[in-house]
Amino acid sequence: MKKIINNPDEVVSEMLQGLVKANPQLQYSKDLEVVSKIDKENKVGLVSGGGSGHEPAHAGYVGKGMLDAAVAGNVFASPSPDRILKGIQEADTGEGVLLIIKNYSGDIMNFSMAKDLAEMEDIKVEMVVVKDDVAVKDSTYSTGRRGIAGTVFVHKLAGAKAAAGGSLDEVKKVAEKTIANIRSMGMAMTSCILPGVGVPGFSLGDNEIEIGMGIHGEPGVERTTVKTAAELAEILCNRILEDYDYSDSEVAVMVNGLGATPLMELYILNNEVEKILSEKNIKIHKALVGNYMTALEMSGCSITLLKLDDELMNLLDAPCDTPALKV
């Protein structure tokens, strides 16, 4: 196993310490694996989190205009309720807290328990669940669709609404509208190795890729041979466009790398995605291209579309200042 780590049991803690050292506007709660803003703002708090290994998600999105706290579980494992409660406490300034999670059973269970615990402390808490992955109906760790890279758009737009002084109810409504307008689809070309395991979680042949694979290596919809960027863009976009009507609308696009895919390839893919959307008269308001939601050193990508109306567009364009996204 070739990884730049020390003790596999300490990767999350050491990573978050390294993140906070590079971003001194953030703080780290030892043992509870929570990253939060040092300067609290009097507004609705936003908390996200989940298993580690998807960096920069989620701690990389803590900062002005996005999240107030991120709670990290172990690699590919949901954080425990006590950690999440700490995140809620860090994010709460009396205006209530919105939890934004991806649709995995462990996260649903643990964030729900933490919500109950926080409510016993008289903190108002609401929760939204992102289910953007159109690949499969149910999956290894989820009932219903999985949450993947589109979650970052939910952080951004709900974060902007909270920064603008929206109430907990208003921020939740924006998050729900964003979630309803998002679809994603991914593919993987290589596996990844969990630090505590030491061997790949699955294997793909030399000329084999898996369409629709999840960000923890969960099964997709098809194993096939290596495709061109144009073919891949078509497969992934078509699946998204069949699922939701983006025609004649204005969208935000995310072309996301899973960790080991060179930026060169993501830009080539973006070039193809733009051609497909342009042919269908779908206008791209903004395109994010890079590693936004990864799967350790997995090689592969996902494409996300978000349909924008005036409100969502303004929230997307509002300023934010986080380690992984600045607008």
Add this chain to the structure above:
Amino acid sequence: MKKIINNPDEVVSEMLQGLVKANPQLQYSKDLEVVSKIDKENKVGLVSGGGSGHEPAHAGYVGKGMLDAAVAGNVFASPSPDRILKGIQEADTGEGVLLIIKNYSGDIMNFSMAKDLAEMEDIKVEMVVVKDDVAVKDSTYSTGRRGIAGTVFVHKLAGAKAAAGGSLDEVKKVAEKTIANIRSMGMAMTSCILPGVGVPGFSLGDNEIEIGMGIHGEPGVERTTVKTAAELAEILCNRILEDYDYSDSEVAVMVNGLGATPLMELYILNNEVEKILSEKNIKIHKALVGNYMTALEMSGCSITLLKLDDELMNLLDAPCDTPALKV
């Protein structure tokens, strides 16, 4: 070969088109592979470039406060003088142009020829050469030390000086001072595949890494077994600190990934680098952690230190707005 590409001969062109589509404030000069700002500012122009495959370098650093144009060669190959001349023309607003290149023989030759061609068009051109890699004295493609990730700091600081209205001479002096204060050292864990070649350029054993390997796979100083993050930080930092006296100074740090190294590992490495510098009473003013100068899908990293004085610190903190770096 598992890559998200179409025709291997078109990867540079398609990548730059995809970049510009995601960054509509930039424009792309077809066939000449130049990315430049659409809105010209009346100031000294900054141009960088070199072989492709190091994304986001260099087109990702075109924007306010950094470069005015970037010239892309084919993968790992220097751009031809006609391309570079186009970059100079795009960047020139009558105040002269500074070329910032990494120390590779092909770049030295081609950028020097382009400088001559531009001077025949009465454009004032100066050139600086970054040689930050302390690993080896001479290398496969360079006489003298190689230029690697520290180059991004030169873009940033010279870019800020130009944005502040510095003359060509003043901008060049800042670039030279920055170059004099920078040292870098890297290591690689896996090879990468050039799209036009299809097979890895070198191979490393399952438990083998190469200390000091260059960003084109050029030989380093030692092949050894996999190290912990703490050991790696010590090996790389020690080599840098032996070469230049950073004691009791304030520095900028870059912990750079070579393309396929997860952000998790870069943050863990940053955590170790901070410990080493802190023990030596070297104060970190700013740390950049991410993929700033890559080598396609090579797995590995580099560490860069830049000694700051008041002038360089102010220039580092000055605003910039580019695809790959925003301050």
